[in-house]
Each structure stands twice: as structure tokens, then as C-alpha cells.
Amino acid sequence: MVISAPPATAPEVVVLPSAGVAAANPAPHGWTTHTVRPGDTLIGIAARYRTTVGVLAARNEIRDRGHIVAGTRLAVPRTTPAKSAKRPTPQQPRTVHVVRSGDTLIGIAARYRVPLASVLKANRLTARSVIHPGQKVTVRAAAATATAARTVAKGTRYRVRAGDTLGAIAIRHRTSVGAIARASGISTRSVIRPGQRLTIPGRAGGSTTTAKQPVPDTFNGVRYPRSVAEAAARNRAILAKRSVPSRTTTKSMIVSTARRHGVDPKLALAVAYQESGWNQRAVSPANAVGVMQVIPDAGRWASDLAGRRLDLLDPQDNVTAGVVILRALGRATTSPEKAVAAYYQGLGALQKHGMYTDTKQYVRTVMALRKTM
Structure with missing residues (x-):
């Protein structure tokens, strides 16, 4: 509604019906500032800013409505939306990711460097949702983020072979699981499949033989003491020279050992x-050894459980260690999921803190694998 200003000599009038003023928002577009100039009147200012004298007087605590001083700054309603509000909020770039084998929601979020919550919200999913190869997942990210996702660090391409795990590949290429996961757009706990292609970062055009490579001491984002990393390197060197069973033989070994100790063979498999891809030569920087990825302290506990000393470098003993630990954890927890969580996180930490976020992903992956065994 347009209100014309009355003559400066006219008596004060009600510019809007009182009922309308009471019900209306006096400043629908917010407030701004007006500096009183010589000759200004409150009535004229009210008309200019499409409001009433009463609104201005109340907002600025003016008692004498007939007298305002030049130079005074008054709060007045904006007559139009602020300039910043005029400009529409730029839409975040929208990327559609086609799910591939081995993808997880966490991995997709990591690839595009956006919070998992934003991926879930954009696709009306929950953290428990299952995604399938070929499914389309919408990712909304800032322009810089989207660009960064398309320009991942250059590296060499690696085709996954039977028995490979992210840990073993990282060790072989003198890098970390996290670095491969980020470069390949997957989670550190993704299940990888033979034939899948991964990106090994930081090796494009470089030589792997011209300089001595450092002993890897970081795994899954955790850096281990030098002594642990060096012990792992020694075990790795020992196993590299030994004959180890094939994956088929290892699988049979796991099944028979699990049955002998009363553990679900599919869960053990x-x-x-998930731990090693049934590969006895796998040794992590944390010095988790062999098929079941058992660290020395856990190996000593497993020896007590088995009633004899177990050599983690021996394939059968390694499998036995992992199986009897699973048996003990199964008895100490209330579900296979919690037993698996304790295998990954540690029973004490699980009882004290519950499952960590990465533990939940590990459990989901293992339970999904169990169904395929």
C-alpha cells in the first residue's frame, strides 16, 4: 500500500488503520538507519519508509513526536529486502555418483570431501542404509570441494588381485591405507574385490628403487612406535621368504579350525x-600378523586360550590364534556383531565406550561378507 505524505503543517494523522498496524510486522524486511536532515519531520520520515509515527516513536524511544534534531540517527524499516537477500543463494554444485562395487556411503563422502550427514540428507538415507552397485547417489558440495574431488592427486592405477587387502597393498607400495582410500574414493574399511582398480597416490612418474624407502609406521590413520614398525618389517621379511598356503588351502584351514573350536566357520572366514584376504604374508605397521592379523600381545593371550605356544608366523597357528580369540570374545559378549567389534576394537574399549564409528563400519562389512561365505 502506497501512503502519500501529508503537508508538513497538517495535524498528525494515523497513516494506517490501527487494527492493521497492530497485526502487521512493522519491519518485514528488517531495519535500517535514517539520519535526520534539516526540515525532516517524524510524519514525513514515517511516510517515506511506509510506516507510522507510532512505530518510529516506539522503536526510537521518542517522547516528543513533534521535535526531532537534525543529525539524529533513527531506526527505520527497510522498504525493500536487503541487497544480500535480493541475491538468491547460489545452489551448491550437484554431482551424481554411480555406486560401484565396494563403495560405501562413508567412502563416497570421503571422496567428495563432504560430511556423511550431507550425503545422507541429499538422498534421504540413514547411516544404516545399504547401497548397491549401479545406484545413483547425489552429492552436494561447494564448488571448490567438487573441483577437488575431480582433481585427486595423481598416482598409479592398481588392479586388485585375489587375496589383496588395503593394508597389504599399502605396505607393498610404501603408503598408507588412508592415502589409498582417499585417492580411490573408498572407505578405509571398504571390501575390495579382485579386478577392482585402486589409485596408489604419490607415485606418478617417480622411481621406487632410487631411494631407500622408510619402514611404514602408519596404519588406518594411526602412527605406531618405531620399534613396532620395525618388528613388523622383520616379520614381513621373514614371511616373504617362506612358503605360505594358497587362499583355497587357507580357507579350508579356517573352516576346519573354526569347527574344531566351536566357532561359526562363516564368521571366521x-x-x-576382511583382515588379510586370507593372506598369511600380510603384516601391518601395527605388527598385526598373518591371516587373522593378530598382534603379539593378542597372540600370547591366544596361546593361553589354546593351552600351548602359538607361532603367529605359522599359518595354522595364526588361524588357531584368531579362532580361539573369536571364541573367547563370543563368550564374553552377547552377539556375533559385538564379538566382531571386540576383535577389531578390543573388548575393554568396547565395554567402556561402545562401538566407535569405524568399528560399526567394520562390523557391517564383516557381517555382509559372512552372508557370502
Whole structure:
């Protein structure tokens, strides 16, 4: 509604019906400032800013409505939306990611460097949602983020072979699981499949033989003491020279050992596959050794459980260690999921803190693998 200003000599009038003023928002577009100039009147200012004298007087605590001083700054309603509000909020770039084998929601979020919550919200999913190869997932990210996702660090391409795990590949290429996961757009706990292609970062055009490579001491974002990393390197060197069973033989070994100790063979197979891909030569920088990825302290506990000393470098003993640990954890917890969580996180930490975020992903992966065994 347009209101014309009355003559300066006219008596004060009600510019808007009182009922309308009471119900209306006096400043629908917010407030701004007006500096009183010589000759200004409150009535004229009210008309200019499409409001009433009463609104101005109340907002600025003016008692004498007939007298305002030049130079005074008054709060007045904006007559139009602020300039910043005029400009529409730029839409975040929208990327559609086609799910591939081995993808997880966490991995997709990591690839595009956006919070997992934003991926879930954009696709009306929950953290428990299952995604399938070929499914389309919408990712909304800032322009710089989207660009960064398309320009991942250059590196060499690696085709996954039977028995490979992210840990073993990282060790072989003198890098970390996290670096491969980021470069390949997957989670550090993704299940990788033979034939899948991964990106090994930081090796494009470089030589791997011209300089001595450092002993890897970081795994899954955790850096281990030098002594642990060096012990792992020694075990790795020992196993590299030894004959180890094939994956088929290892699988049979896991099944028979699990049955002998009263453990679900499919669960043992799934844990072993997630840990090492049934590869006895796998040794992590944390010095987790062999098929079941058992660290020395856990190996000593397993020896007590088995009633004899177990050599983690021996394939059968390694499998036995992992299986009897799973048996003990199964008895100490209330579900296979919690037993698997304790295998990954540690029973004490699980009882004290519950499952960590990465533990939940590990459990989901293992339980999904179990169904395929």
C-alpha cells in the first residue's frame, strides 16, 4: 500500500488503520538507519519508509513526536529486502555418483570431501542404509570441494588381485591405507574385490628403487612406535621368504579350525577375509600378523586360550590364534556383531565406550561378507 505524505503543517494523522498496524510486522524486511536532515519531520520520515509515527516513536524511544534534531540517527524499516537477500543463494554444485562395487556411503563422502550427514540428507538415507552397485547417489558440495574431488592427486592405477587387502597393498607400495582410500574414493574399511582398480597416490612418474624407502609406521590413520614398525618389517621379511598356503588351502584351514573350536566357520572366514584376504604374508605397521592379523600381545593371550605356544608366523597357528580369540570374545559378549567389534576394537574399549564409528563400519562389512561365505 502506497501512503502519500501529508503537508508538513497538517495535524498528525494515523497513516494506517490501527487494527492493521497492530497485526502487521512493522519491519518485514528488517531495519535500517535514517539520519535526520534539516526540515525532516517524524510524519514525513514515517511516510517515506511506509510506516507510522507510532512505530518510529516506539522503536526510537521518542517522547516528543513533534521535535526531532537534525543529525539524529533513527531506526527505520527497510522498504525493500536487503541487497544480500535480493541475491538468491547460489545452489551448491550437484554431482551424481554411480555406486560401484565396494563403495560405501562413508567412502563416497570421503571422496567428495563432504560430511556423511550431507550425503545422507541429499538422498534421504540413514547411516544404516545399504547401497548397491549401479545406484545413483547425489552429492552436494561447494564448488571448490567438487573441483577437488575431480582433481585427486595423481598416482598409479592398481588392479586388485585375489587375496589383496588395503593394508597389504599399502605396505607393498610404501603408503598408507588412508592415502589409498582417499585417492580411490573408498572407505578405509571398504571390501575390495579382485579386478577392482585402486589409485596408489604419490607415485606418478617417480622411481621406487632410487631411494631407500622408510619402514611404514602408519596404519588406518594411526602412527605406531618405531620399534613396532620395525618388528613388523622383520616379520614381513621373514614371511616373504617362506612358503605360505594358497587362499583355497587357507580357507579350508579356517573352516576346519573354526569347527574344531566351536566357532561359526562363516564368521571366521569373514573376519579373516576382511583382515588379510586370507593372506598369511600380510603384516601391518601395527605388527598385526598373518591371516587373522593378530598382534603379539593378542597372540600370547591366544596361546593361553589354546593351552600351548602359538607361532603367529605359522599359518595354522595364526588361524588357531584368531579362532580361539573369536571364541573367547563370543563368550564374553552377547552377539556375533559385538564379538566382531571386540576383535577389531578390543573388548575393554568396547565395554567402556561402545562401538566407535569405524568399528560399526567394520562390523557391517564383516557381517555382509559372512552372508557370502
